[in-house]
Amino acid sequence: MARKWLGDGVLIAALTVGGLVGSSYQTGAFAREAQQAQAGGTIALAQLPPEAVRTLNSIAAGGPYPYEKDGVVFGNRERLLPSHRRGYYHEYTVPTPHARDRGARRIVCGGPLRRTDNCYYSDDHYASFNRIID
Template sequence: MTRARGLSFFVALSVLLGACGKDEPRSGGQEPVASTSAAPVSPAEAVREAQVRQPDATGERKRDGLATVQIAQLPRQAVATLRLIETSGPFPYEKDGVVFGNRERLLPRHPRGYYHEYTVPTPRARDRGARRIVCGGPKKQVDDCYYTDDHYATFKRIAD
């Protein structure tokens, strides 16, 4: 019975994600060539693929495929956090400013240590909540910042 449940979960997951293509074999140290299959291979890629398909409020997409959000459209707590980032704090949470690993690979790829994360306070939350701002480059620079309100499942590039 357990094996049948596991098999039906796998079948349902396969239907949800579609058939995954195989990568071409590597040769001479080159990167693998992706198959022509339109189905994403991992859950993180599925989220990224969904973000690329949906246009943002202005109808435009950045080169990285992420939607954009204007500063005026952010919650007031996020705007306050951006101002703290610009002035280098002080930050209300001990973990603010720590390196963000980009394990989900939803943000453009950069060397480890490029991105730092900051908590956006959530009213009435007993913990840090799910809202974050992730900025790349020097800590005082807010030119390359992203907002997430679902704990890194999706990101929007913050535009001036």
């Protein structure tokens, strides 16, 4: 059975629910509630790593972006962010110091390009998101 762990708190709950109702936690109401909880947190702009602040400034300016995939449509396949039509969300890389690749940190923004008032930060490659607030 394939399992996707969404965080320590969810792991414990998933094991408890999984023990009671088998593997249905992956597709049932529990999974939807757990996933929605992952996008429900917030992070203040002042709490972001400096690389994320620079990425937000680049988004607001319309670039330049250091990675070819910056600005591409984010599909929200995991459904961790609020549901919107395809093309609403775009993803951007937050550089990780000393990483040899793009790393795991991303900012995903919803709405028109260059808009930064509806952005989410992920430091675990889309496993969880926190909405960026001022």
